[in-house]
Amino acid sequence: MPDEPHRGQWLVADKVSLAFGGLQVLSDISMGLQPGVVTGLIGPNGAGKTSLFNCLSGLYHVKRGEISFAGHALQALGPAQRAALGIARSFQNLALCPELSVLENVLVGLTLKRRSGWFSAFVPTAAQRAEQADAERRAMSALSELGIASAAHQMPSELPPGTLRLAEIARAIVSEPKAILLDEPAAGLNAVETQHLMHALERLMRPDLVLLIVEHDMDLIMQLCQQIYVLNFGKMIASGTPDVIRKHPDVISIYLGDDADD
Amino acid sequence: MVSSNRRWAVVSELAQASNRPIAGQSGRTDLMWLGLLALVALLMLVPLIAGGFLLYSLALCFANALAVLSVSALVRYGGEVSIGHSFFVALGAYTVAIMEHQLGLSVLVSAPIASALGGVAGFVFAFPSRRLSGIYLAVATMALALALPEILIGFEKLTGGFQGLYIALDLIPGVSKPLQRYYVTLAVLGLVCLALAQFRRSPQGMALLMARAQPRAAEAMGITISWARISIFTLSAAIASLAGALLAFSSSTVSPNSFSFWSGVFLLVGSVVSLNGLSLPAAVAGGAFITLVPTYLANAGDWVPILYGTALIAVTLAANAGHLVRFVSDRRR
Numbered sequence: 170m171p172d173e174p175h176r177g178q179w180l181v182a183d184k185v186s187l188a189f190g191g192l193q194v195l196s197d198i199s200m201g202l203q204p205g206v207v208t209g210l211i212g213p214n215g216a217g218k219t220s221l222f223n224c225l226s227g228l229y230h231v232k233r234g235e236i237s238f239a240g241h242a243l244q245a246l247g248p249a250q251r252a253a254l255g256i257a258r259s260f261q262n263l264a265l266c267p268e269l270s271v272l273e274n275v276l277v278g279l280t281l282k283r284r285s286g287w288f289s290a291f292v293p294t295a296a297q298r299a300e301q302a303d304a305e306r307r308a309m310s311a312l313s314e315l316g317i318a319s320a321a322h323q324m325p326s327e328l329p330p331g332t333l334r335l336a337e338i339a340r341a342i343v344s345e346p347k348a349i350l351l352d353e354p355a356a357g358l359n360a361v362e363t364q365h366l367m368h369a370l371e372r373l374m375r376p377d378l379v380l381l382i383v384e385h386d387m388d389l390i391m392q393l394c395q396q397i398y399v400l401n402f403g404k405m406i407a408s409g410t411p412d413v414i415r416k417h418p419d420v421i422s423i424y425l426g427d428d429a430d431d
Numbered sequence: 432m433v434s435s436n437r438r439w440a441v442v443s444e445l446a447q448a449s450n451r452p453i454a455g456q457s458g459r460t461d462l463m464w465l466g467l468l469a470l471v472a473l474l475m476l477v478p479l480i481a482g483g484f485l486l487y488s489l490a491l492c493f494a495n496a497l498a499v500l501s502v503s504a505l506v507r508y509g510g511e512v513s514i515g516h517s518f519f520v521a522l523g524a525y526t527v528a529i530m531e532h533q534l535g536l537s538v539l540v541s542a543p544i545a546s547a548l549g550g551v552a553g554f555v556f557a558f559p560s561r562r563l564s565g566i567y568l569a570v571a572t573m574a575l576a577l578a579l580p581e582i583l584i585g586f587e588k589l590t591g592g593f594q595g596l597y598i599a600l601d602l603i604p605g606v607s608k609p610l611q612r613y614y615v616t617l618a619v620l621g622l623v624c625l626a627l628a629q630f631r632r633s634p635q636g637m638a639l640l641m642a643r644a645q646p647r648a649a650e651a652m653g654i655t656i657s658w659a660r661i662s663i664f665t666l667s668a669a670i671a672s673l674a675g676a677l678l679a680f681s682s683s684t685v686s687p688n689s690f691s692f693w694s695g696v697f698l699l700v701g702s703v704v705s706l707n708g709l710s711l712p713a714a715v716a717g718g719a720f721i722t723l724v725p726t727y728l729a730n731a732g733d734w735v736p737i738l739y740g741t742a743l744i745a746v747t748l749a750a751n752a753g754h755l756v757r758f759v760s761d762r763r764r
Binding site for chain 1: 626627629630632633634635636637638640641643644645647648649650651652653654655
C-alpha cells in the first residue's frame with residue numbers, strides 16, 4: 170500500500186483490534202484515509218464494518234492499536250471530543266430527533282459552532298437573533314446542497330427515508346467537518362433515492378475532506394469510491410481501487426459465494 | 432419564510448407547547464394566538480369579579496403551576512421523572528421566608544436568589560447522579576423528598592421547626608394582598624412560559640432534545656450526554672425553587688407540612704395531568720388540578736383519596752382522548 174500514514178489531515182487506523190468478551194471482532198486492521206478521496210469500506214454482514222466505524226467515531230474504545238486524526242491520537246477521546254476535532258458521522262438506523270423539524274435537526278449539527286450563551290437561550294437578544302439567522306442560513310444551504318431544502322420545515326415523521334437519510338447527511342456536513350463517516354447511507358433506500366444520494370455525495374466531495382462510506386450496495390461503492398477496503402471476519406482482506414477490488418479473488422469469492430461456508 | 436413566522440413563534444409555543452415547527456401553519460397559529468389572548472385576558476380580569484378566597488386559591492394555582500412546569504421541563508427535555516421536586520420547591524420557599532426573617536428582604540430580592548440557590552442545589556444533586564436514569568434517578572430524587580422534613584425540623588432556629596415561618600412583606604406596597612399575590616404569581620408564570628418557549632428554539636434547548644431522543648447521535652455532534660443531564664436538572668431545579676418562592680409569597684406561610692413526600696408526588700401528578708406541556712394553559716391546568724381538587728374535596732373526609740384518584744383517572748383519560756383523536760386524524764391525513 171503506497172499510503173504513508175501519520176502525515177497531514179488523515180484519519181489513520183493502525184493495527185486496530187477489538188474484542189467483545191471472547192469474540193474477536195477486528196484483528197489488526199490498518200487503513201489510512203486521504204482527504205479528497207472517497208473511501209469505501211465493504212464486507213459481508215458481520216464482517217466488522219460497523220465495529221470499525223464505531224472505533225473511528227469513538228463509540229467503541231479500541232483495546233489494541235492506534236487511531237489518529239490529523240496527528241491527534243484519538244483512542245482516549247469520546248465521540249463528543251472527536252466531533253470537536255472535526256469528525257462527523259451519520260447513523261445506519263436514522264438518528265433524527267422526532268420532536269425537531271428537519272431544519273432544526275440540521276441546526277443541532279452546528280451546536281459546537283454556536284456562540285449564544287445561556288442567557289439568550291431564555292431571553293431573546295439582537296445578537297442571538299443574528300446568530301440564529303446565520304445558523305439557519307448555514308443549515309438551509311446544507312439542505313440545498315443535498316437537494317432537500319423544501320423539506321426544511323417538515324417533521325421527520327412526515328418524510329420518506331430517502332429524505333431523512335439526506336437530512337442526516339446534511340446534519341453531518343453543516344458544521345463543515347474535516348472528516349465525514351457515513352454508515353450505510355443507502356440502507357433502506359430505493360433505486361431512485363440511491364441515485365439521488367450518490368449525486369449528492371459526489372457534489373459534497375472537496376479536496377480537503379476525508380469521506381468514508383460503509384456500504385452494502387456494491388454498485389454505489391464501485392461508482393463513488395476511489396479507494397476501497399474489504400473486511401471479512403474482522404480481517405482486512407483487500408484494499409485498492411475499484412478495479413483492483415473487482416478482480417481480487419478473495420472479494421469475488423465472498424461476494425459471489427463460491428465458497429462453501431457462508 | 433422563517434422570519435415572517437418568527438413573531439408567531441413565541442405566541443404559538445405559549446399557546447401550545449407544540450413539538451411541531453412553526454412555519455407553514457399560520458391558520459392554526461392564528462387560532463392558538465386568539466385562544467391564548469382570550470385566556471390571558473380572562474386571567475387578567477378575574478380579580479374584578481372574584482373574591483378574596485378564590486384569588487388566594489388561584490395565586491396558589493399559579494405557583495403550583497410553575498412547580499408542575501419544572502417537573503414537565505425535566506420530563507420533556509431530560510426524559511426523566513422526579514418525585515422529589517418538592518425539595519427544590521421547599522428550598523425556594525424557605526429561602527424567601529428566611530431572608531425576610533433574618534435580613535428583612537422582600538420577595539423581589541429573595542425570589543431570584545431562591546431560584547439561583549435552587550439551580551445550585553439541582554447541580555449538586557445532578558452531578559453525582561448524572562449516570563442515573565429512569566427509575567433509578569426517580570428513586571434518588573425520592574430520597575431528597577424523604578429527607579426534607581427532617582432537615583426542616585432539624586434546623587429549627589432558622590426554619591421555625593414544625594410551626595414554620597410567616598411571610599408578611601409586600602412586593603408592591605399599597606396594593607391589597609390578594610391582588611398582588613394573584614398578579615405577581617401570574618406574571619412570573621407567564622414570563623417563565625415565554626422563556627421556555629424561547630428555550631425550545633435555542634441551541635441549548637434543541638441540543639437537549641437531541642440528547643434525549645438520540646443520545647449517540649447527539650454525542651457524535653459534540654453534545655456531552657452528562658452535560659445535557661446536568662443542565663436540564665439544574666434548570667428544572669431553578670424553576671422549582673422559583674415556584675417555591677412564589678408559593679411562600681402567595682400562601683404567606685411555609686411549614687414542613689406543605690412539603691411532605693406527597694407534595695413531590697403531586698407535582699408529578701400535575702405534570703401528567705398537563706401532559707407534560709410547557710405552555711401557559713397546560714401549566715395552569717396542572718397547577719389547578721393539584722391545588723383546587725384537594726381544596727374542593729376537603730370536606731369529603733375519608734373519601735378524599737378515592738375521589739382524588741377518580742378525578743385523576745378521569746382527567747388523564749380525557750386528556751389522552753384528545754391525543755387519541757389527533758393521532759387518528761393524523762393517520763387519516
